[in-house]
Amino acid sequence: MPPPGRYPQVAMVGGGQLARMTHQAAIALGQRLRVLAADADEPAAQVSPDVVIGSHTDLDALRRVAAGATVLTFDHEHVSGELLEKLIAEGVNVAPPPAALLHAQDKLVMRRKLAALGAPIPRFIAIEGPEDVAAVDDFAALTGGPMVIKAARGGYDGRGVSIVDDAAQARAAVADYLAAGVAVLAEERVSMRRELSALVARSPFGQGAAWPVVETVQEDGICVTVIAPAPDLSDESAAVAQHLALRLADELGVVGVLAVELFETMDGELLVNELAMRPHNSGHWTMDGAATSQFEQHLRAVLDYPLGDTSPVVPVTVMANVLGAPEPPAMTMDERLHHLFARYPDARVHLYGKDERPGRKIGHINLLGDASTASAKLRERAESAAHWLSHGEWSDGWNPHE
Amino acid sequence: MPPPGRYPQVAMVGGGQLARMTHQAAIALGQRLRVLAADADEPAAQVSPDVVIGSHTDLDALRRVAAGATVLTFDHEHVSGELLEKLIAEGVNVAPPPAALLHAQDKLVMRRKLAALGAPIPRFIAIEGPEDVAAVDDFAALTGGPMVIKAARGGYDGRGVSIVDDAAQARAAVADYLAAGVAVLAEERVSMRRELSALVARSPFGQGAAWPVVETVQEDGICVTVIAPAPDLSDESAAVAQHLALRLADELGVVGVLAVELFETMDGELLVNELAMRPHNSGHWTMDGAATSQFEQHLRAVLDYPLGDTSPVVPVTVMANVLGAPEPPAMTMDERLHHLFARYPDARVHLYGKDERPGRKIGHINLLGDASTASAKLRERAESAAHWLSHGEWSDGWNPHE
Numbered sequence: 035m036p037p038p039g040r041y042p043q044v045a046m047v048g049g050g051q052l053a054r055m056t057h058q059a060a061i062a063l064g065q066r067l068r069v070l071a072a073d074a075d076e077p078a079a080q081v082s083p084d085v086v087i088g089s090h091t092d093l094d095a096l097r098r099v100a101a102g103a104t105v106l107t108f109d110h111e112h113v114s115g116e117l118l119e120k121l122i123a124e125g126v127n128v129a130p131p132p133a134a135l136l137h138a139q140d141k142l143v144m145r146r147k148l149a150a151l152g153a154p155i156p157r158f159i160a161i162e163g164p165e166d167v168a169a170v171d172d173f174a175a176l177t178g179g180p181m182v183i184k185a186a187r188g189g190y191d192g193r194g195v196s197i198v199d200d201a202a203q204a205r206a207a208v209a210d211y212l213a214a215g216v217a218v219l220a221e222e223r224v225s226m227r228r229e230l231s232a233l234v235a236r237s238p239f240g241q242g243a244a245w246p247v248v249e250t251v252q253e254d255g256i257c258v259t260v261i262a263p264a265p266d267l268s269d270e271s272a273a274v275a276q277h278l279a280l281r282l283a284d285e286l287g288v289v290g291v292l293a294v295e296l297f298e299t300m301d302g303e304l305l306v307n308e309l310a311m312r313p314h315n316s317g318h319w320t321m322d323g324a325a326t327s328q329f330e331q332h333l334r335a336v337l338d339y340p341l342g343d344t345s346p347v348v349p350v351t352v353m354a355n356v357l358g359a360p361e362p363p364a365m366t367m368d369e370r371l372h373h374l375f376a377r378y379p380d381a382r383v384h385l386y387g388k389d390e391r392p393g394r395k396i397g398h399i400n401l402l403g404d405a406s407t408a409s410a411k412l413r414e415r416a417e418s419a420a421h422w423l424s425h426g427e428w429s430d431g432w433n434p435h436e
Numbered sequence: 437m438p439p440p441g442r443y444p445q446v447a448m449v450g451g452g453q454l455a456r457m458t459h460q461a462a463i464a465l466g467q468r469l470r471v472l473a474a475d476a477d478e479p480a481a482q483v484s485p486d487v488v489i490g491s492h493t494d495l496d497a498l499r500r501v502a503a504g505a506t507v508l509t510f511d512h513e514h515v516s517g518e519l520l521e522k523l524i525a526e527g528v529n530v531a532p533p534p535a536a537l538l539h540a541q542d543k544l545v546m547r548r549k550l551a552a553l554g555a556p557i558p559r560f561i562a563i564e565g566p567e568d569v570a571a572v573d574d575f576a577a578l579t580g581g582p583m584v585i586k587a588a589r590g591g592y593d594g595r596g597v598s599i600v601d602d603a604a605q606a607r608a609a610v611a612d613y614l615a616a617g618v619a620v621l622a623e624e625r626v627s628m629r630r631e632l633s634a635l636v637a638r639s640p641f642g643q644g645a646a647w648p649v650v651e652t653v654q655e656d657g658i659c660v661t662v663i664a665p666a667p668d669l670s671d672e673s674a675a676v677a678q679h680l681a682l683r684l685a686d687e688l689g690v691v692g693v694l695a696v697e698l699f700e701t702m703d704g705e706l707l708v709n710e711l712a713m714r715p716h717n718s719g720h721w722t723m724d725g726a727a728t729s730q731f732e733q734h735l736r737a738v739l740d741y742p743l744g745d746t747s748p749v750v751p752v753t754v755m756a757n758v759l760g761a762p763e764p765p766a767m768t769m770d771e772r773l774h775h776l777f778a779r780y781p782d783a784r785v786h787l788y789g790k791d792e793r794p795g796r797k798i799g800h801i802n803l804l805g806d807a808s809t810a811s812a813k814l815r816e817r818a819e820s821a822a823h824w825l826s827h828g829e830w831s832d833g834w835n836p837h838e
Contacts (some may be wrong), residue, residue, distance in 0.1 A: 040769060041789065057483075058460050064769065064787030064799070066483045081459075081468045083485040325782050325804070340777035347749055347804065367442060367466065375742035380727050385466030387443065397466070402727070402749065 041065045042337050045099045047090050048109030049076030051386040051395065052313045052329075055321065056109070057082045059329035069109075070099035077386040078109070093117050100126045105336045107290060108312050111138045129238070129289035129336040130311045137286050138311040142186040142219050151285055153278060154305050156182075156297070158221040161208050170208065173220055174201035180223035183207040185216045195255060197223070224305060230264050230296040231316035232279035235331045235341055236288045243331065243341040244276040245324055250295070250316050256393065259417060260353040262319040262346065265409050267298075275304055282309070291332045293317065315355070315395075320344075322382040322400040323351030348402045352412045354420035356397035358390040363426030370426050377432070378419050390424070397423065443467045444739050447501045449492050450511030451478030453788035453797065454715045454731075457723065458511070459484045461731035471511075472501040479788040480511070495519050502528045507738045509692060510714050513540045531640070531691035531738040532713045539688050540713040544588040544621050553687055555680060556707050558584075558699070560623040563610050572610065575622055576603035582625035585609040587618045597657060599625070626707060632666050632698040633718035634681035637733045637743055638690045645733065645743040646678040647726055652697070652718050658795065661819060662755040664721045664748065667811045669700075677706055684711070693734045695719065717757070717797075722746075724784040724802040725753030750804045754814045756822035758799035760792040765828030772828050779834070780821050792826070799825065 041064040046053045049071025057067040057078055070086045071079035079085045088095025090113045100106045105127045115132035122128055137144040142162075148155050159173045160166065174181065181204050185194035194216075196207040204220055211218045229252060234244045246263035263272065279294040286292075286309075293314035295307040317328035326334075326342025334341055363370065367390070374381060378401075385397035401416045403409065421429045443466040448455045451473025459469040459480055472488045473481035481487045490497025492515045502508045507529045517534035524530055539546040544564075550557045561575045562568065576583065583606050587596035598609040606622055613620045631654060636646045648665035665674065681696040688694075688711075695716035697709040719730035728736075728744025736743055765772065769792070776783060780803075787799035803818045805811065823831045 040791070041787070042770060054463060058463050061456060061460050061483045062784075062786045063773070064789050066789075079485075081463045081485065083481075083483065083487070085485070325784075334777065339774055340781065342777065343782040345782070368444060371465070372741055375736065375744065379742065380745040380747070382464075382727075384464045385443070387466050387468075389442070 042104040043068060043102060044333055044336060045103035045106045046070070046078070046109050047096065047099065047106065047113055049073075049078040049085070050109050051077045051388070052109035053078035054081055054386060055318075055327075055384070056313065056329045056332060059327060059333055062330065063333060065333070068099060068103060070095060077388055080387045091117075093120060096121055097124070103127075105129050107332070107336045108135070111135060111311060115139070131287060131289065134287040134289070135311055138309045140186050141184050141308075142217055144309055145219055147286070148282075148306055151282070153282065154303065156221045156224050156305050156307075158219045160217065160219050161212070162217040164212065167205060167208055167212075170204045170220055171201045173222075174204065177222035182221045182223050183211070184219050184221065185211050186219060187216060193255070224297050225300050226297040227300055227302075228264075228298050229307065230267070230275060230298055230304065231260070231314070232275040232294045232296060233291065233314060233317045233320075233328060234276070234279040234283050234294070235291045235328075235335045236280075236283040237335045237341060238289050238338045240284070241341050242280045242283055243326075243344050244280055245317065245320060245328070245344040246346055247272045247275045247296075248316055248319065254393075256355070256357065256395075257315045258355050258357065258420075259413060260316050260319050261409055261413055262323055262351045262353070271298075271302065271304065278304070278306070282306075290335045291317065291328050315398075318384070318398050319351045319353040319400055321384065323347055323402055349405050350403040350407055350409045350412055352401050352403070352409065352416040354399050354401075354413075354416035355395055356385070356399065356420045356423045358392050358394040358396055359425040360392045362390065363424075365426045367423075370423055374419055374423055377422075377434070378415065381416075381419050383423070399423065444506040445470060445504060446735055446738060447505035447508045448472070448480070448511050449498065449501065449508065449515055451475075451480040451487070452511050453479045453790070454511035455480030456483055456788060457720075457729075457786070458715065458731045458734060461729060461735055464732065465735060467735070470501060470505060472497060479790055482789045493519075495522060498523055499526070505529075507531050509734070509738045510537070513537060513713060517541070533689060533691065536689040536691070537713055540711045542588050543586050543710075544619055546711055547621055549688070550684075550708055553684070555684065556705065558623045558626050558707050558709075560621045562619065562621050563614070564619040566614065569607060569610055569614075572606045572622055573603045575624075576606065579624035584623045584625055585613070586621050586623065587613050588621060589618060595657070626699050627702050628699040629702055629704075630666075630700050631709070632669070632677060632700055632706065633662070633716070634677040634696040634698060635693065635716060635719045635722075635730060636678070636681040636685050636696070637693045637730075637737045638682075638685040639737045639743060640691050640740045642686070643743050644682040644685055645728075645746050646682055647719065647722060647730070647746040648748055649674045649677045649698075650718055650721065656795075658757070658759065658797075659717045660757050660759065660822075661815060662718050662721050663811055663815055664725055664753045664755070673700075673704065673706065680706070680708070684708075692737045693719065693730050717800075720786070720800050721753045721755040721802055723786065725749055725804055751807050752805040752809055752811045752814055753802055754805070754811065754818040755800055755802050756815075756818035757797055758787070758801065758822045758825045760794050760796040760798055761827040762794045764792065765826075767828045769825075772825055776821060776825055779824075779836070780817065783818075783821050785825070801825065 045068040054077040060067040068084040086099040118132040183196040248262040249264035251259040293310040382400040447470040456479040462469040470486040488501040520534040585598040650664040651666035653661040695712040784802040
């Protein structure tokens with residue numbers, strides 16, 4: 035098949051839903067996305083004709099997907115810096131560059147860099163070997179006890195994170211990671227009101243653009259709901275979060291989308307929790323609720339196009355993730371979709387073409403509100419719709435036949 | 437490659453931009469679109485992995501694209517009813533059905549049916565052979581002279597249509613068509629204020645949904661701009677147009693999207709001009725400006741899903757087509773996109789991956805306005821953006837370096 039040729043060719047490592055939705059955005063720009071997928075049934079591989087099958091740990095597979103591409107980018111952060119440096123030496127344009135990406139790959143590197151930049155973060159200590167374990171006691175005494183123990187590398191969606199109450203629990207959790215050869219950081223457990231996300235994009239030219247700051251609702255470490263913009267966040271706090279995210283994108287040399295996940299403490303302080311350098315779950319609302327979606331913006335950024343308008347289209351948008359139910363529903367997904375559309379004709383459904391497994395992200399739903407919409411009500415509707423789609427049952431007991 | 441399987445499989449005859457944008461919509465519904473394309477470089481074939489190469493006039497190619505599909509639908513109206521009836525006899529689910537589609541294929545059948553239904557249409561006569569030509573004189577005397585001569589079959593985008601001033605010119609135009617074996621209709625040339633389009637969708641279940649009525653601006657028979665909703669159209673007239681379109685969808689047994697192109701006469705009367713039974717240029721604004729895009733709605737309709745909300749997301753949306761310039765621009769499309777994005781960060785660009793040729797539809801741009809936006813100003817911006825993208829020159833002489 036001849037390549038489109040007339041337009042830039044973006045190659046993306048990873049064939050998941052982020053690549054799938056980036057392909058949708060690429061189509062509008064006259065392009066098509068080339069993806070490196072582990073197999074032909076991955077979400078993006080199902081819908082793009084330009085698929086390289088292979089592993090992101092295989093230099094040769096990376097070379098094949100990058101061959102002739104304008105730029106190589108990512109739908110996850112798992113490609114090693116070493117491999118990327120080899121590709122760069124061979125002339126591949128990698129965005130974000132590995133020196134930036136490292137901060138989304140290694141939480142210890144990220145925390146130390148943020149500390150050096152004076153960015154607000156929870157207090158932490160690094161535990162890189164048995165000799166560091168004793169410091170846990172002093173840290174517990176200093177911070178009061180409750181801690182979050184995080185593997186420096188390899189965790190996502192709540193994995194690689196342990197919540198502990200005291201120094202003894204902390205030492206036990208740390209020992210497990212160290213035994214596996216993984217460095218650890220121990221953070222104070224912040225008393226927080228909620229979690230926020232500041233999503234920005236940055237181009238190689240240095241242009242930055244920030245979407246409205248959103249509230250993210252997590253369950254078991256997985257994002258389940260996003261409310262855009264974050265309700266009752268002061269303009270001042272929102273501006274602080276946006277400026278922080280733009281500054282980090284610049285200081286770290288990010289190219290593409292950067293999500294800065296934040297804790298809002300009980301006294302209104304904002305602390306950086308995590309960084310992601312790719313389109314992010316907290317930005318799925320932009321597909322329907324913003325002038326430019328995060329997927330188009332990521333393409334624009336890595337191609338060094340001028341960035342798009344990040345204004346919201348409506349006063350409030352809620353995104354609810356569709357997570358695989360514990361038990362397979364009696365109805366097929368097709369039947370559930372019929373009922374969903376009947377009850378919620380305004381639901382913007384985004385499905386990833388994945389098999390359903392408990393807790394797996396298989397899609398999301400966006401609902402848009404107007405000036406008269408209470409965001410709590412919109413959230414209720416979005417969560418009800420997402421719950422129906424995964425479980426085949428209405429969480430509010432709704433029965434159209436009653 | 438394994439088919440997604442878990443979701444319905446829609447097959448579309450035609451690999452043009454309408455199929456390309458339908459594939460984008462299919463991705464969100466967990467699906468991918470299978471297309472019958474003439475070659476692998478057609479707009480939809482570039483971006484979907486499920487492509488059958490072949491002709492829509494070849495029964496075997498139609499069988500291959502329909503094999504195993506939930507439903508077979510169209511991005512154009514050129515498939516003969518005979519072939520479709522054969523497919524139906526073999527068990528293929530065809531939407532819209534050929535008995536409906538005929539009214540978008542044959543203007544004479546359409547006009548007679550609309551007359552029988554009492555729908556408002558321009559006065560016309562049918563000229564199916566040399567024996568009918570004499571009637572042109574009486575018709576000219578009755579209507580005053582100026583006429584539109586239309587080939588009953590085969591015309592689109594202004595082709596197959598001749599504008600004539602009197603009976604003598606009409607006879608000459610008619611003779612050309614009859615010599616080519618094409619039946620003709622002669623219509624009175626309506627004194628009109630503007631053209632409108634009423635876009636609706638209908639499902640096999642019988643559900644109908646209407647988007648706001650839009651104004652369409654034509655140049656040389658090609659749609660260049662769409663303003664949604666139509667400015668200064670009374671609520672009453674809009675409702676009349678929507679009800680008419682919904683009634684026609686029902687009476688004709690349409691399944692999918694139906695565009696009813698209308699003339700608004702100088703005294704405010706609405707007359708049906710053309711019908712199209714597929715996503716339509718006058719509905720491209722819905723991709724960004726409506727709760728449900730025409731492409732998703734077409735999929736929902738042909739799959740008999742409940743239809744989506746057709747509300748506009750913002751008070752006004754303008755769509756401007758990007759038509760190939762008479763001379764190739766000095767800048768590449770990629771360079772033009774850079775400049776476009778720099779000047780109009782809010783432009784929603786949709787490119788079709790086509791080679792540029794004079795007058796060819798190669799993309800479109802949507803701009804959204806809010807309550808404070810004058811639609812005339814938005815139209816000016818959209819047309820300026822589209823002109824830039826095709827010509828590489830700013831129609832208003834804008835120079836960022838001045």
